[in-house]
Amino acid sequence: MKIGELAKATGIPVETIRYYEKIGLLPEPGRDASDYRAYRNMHLDRLFFIKRCRNLDMTQDEIRELIRLSENPEADCHQVNALLDNHLNHVRNRLNELLNLEKTLQQLQKACSDAGTVQDCGIMGGLSSELNTPHPEHNDHRDDHENHVPGTHRPGKR
The missing domain is CATH 1.10.1660.10 (Multidrug-efflux Transporter Regulator; Chain: A; Domain 2)
Known part of the structure; x- marks a missing residue:
């Protein structure tokens, strides 16, 4: 074809x-x-x-590895399971990141419940201050954007 x-x-x-x-x-x-x-x-x-x-949001490297593993159909499938386990952990970490993002956006939205000007907008003020101030909760643990297969996702910016 x-x-x-x-x-x-x-x-x-x-x-x-x-x-x-x-x-x-x-x-x-x-x-x-x-x-x-x-x-x-x-x-x-x-x-x-x-x-x-x-x-399933798998990376090209993960797919490449699965293809490589499929070329040896008689091999033990523990490597396939390990790859999926790593991917599942990445998905779980991403879900946590998205929940934190949702909370942050909700807090920003609450900051602007009154009608007013853009210069007085709590959302704009919150965004400006967050850009200049690192969050303490992000400094006390490993990089939240750690790749599930090294080198496959670019780290996110905070």
């Missing part, structure tokens, strides 16, 4: 399919008599696998 057919079947844009080929998540297809890329069912299966992993 051609790349357009593959894109339609998977719901993955052509540009993304080419990108996955470029970074090695998807093997390069052979060529047909007209020198067009000729994708096979294994490409379709791999793209669905990648799509399911991305829907």
